[in-house]
Amino acid sequence: MAKVNGLTAVERPDTLARSAYLRLQEAIRDGVVRHGPLYSENELAETLGMSRTPVREAVIALTREGLLEVSAQRGFSVRALSADEQAEVFDLRGLLETHVVRRLAEDTPEDAVADLRAVLERQARVAETGTRSEFLVLDEEFHLLMPRLAALPRTGETLGRLRGAMWLLGQEALTRPERDKAVLTEHHAIVDAIAAGDPGAAAAAVAHHLDTTRAAADAHGRGIACGYRRENA
Structure with a gap:
């Protein structure tokens, strides 16, 4: 050698x-x-x-x-993310995460669905008695577990960096109390589609989840901007 x-x-x-x-x-x-x-x-x-x-x-x-x-x-x-940067982060997440769930739905590894549901059970408990921070940690665990289960390490690394960029939106934009039940419902829809072996439904469920998350973040940003204008009027 x-x-x-x-x-x-x-x-x-x-x-x-x-x-x-x-x-x-x-x-x-x-x-x-x-x-x-x-x-x-x-x-x-x-x-x-x-x-x-x-x-x-x-x-x-x-x-x-x-x-x-x-x-x-x-x-x-x-750093503060510009509107264009925020849009790019969500667009990239959509491309990568729909690819991940399609792969999982097409060839679901043994125990993958059980592992994902276990995270959602913990997230549901945290939604009832935990903190915003704990909910966000489990949200991240759920999204980054899927590329690991799909044996897509490079995709997982890229998604991890994109999740980091999401933090710049602020915890208030990402984990709002009124969104908890909706987030859990959206997460379960993703897992249900994977369990059913339906790649199209899984991709659609991820796209819907990211669209509603983007809308919530945008609404939060507009609220801050309006409040700033009122305070400085």
């Missing part, structure tokens, strides 16, 4: 930087760190109980992913 020359050993990843990355990522998803305020890396490092270096690395990584913006010598803030 040929020997590879000219390469050096890979260093172990910085666990503190990874920890800071995950904590900051969760804070964006949960709306703890949100669009508007300017945040200090030093204060975040103090809150997390670590030095500024891993926090800085986490901020740089999330900036590269398009979730944060860095202001030189001032701090960082959460």
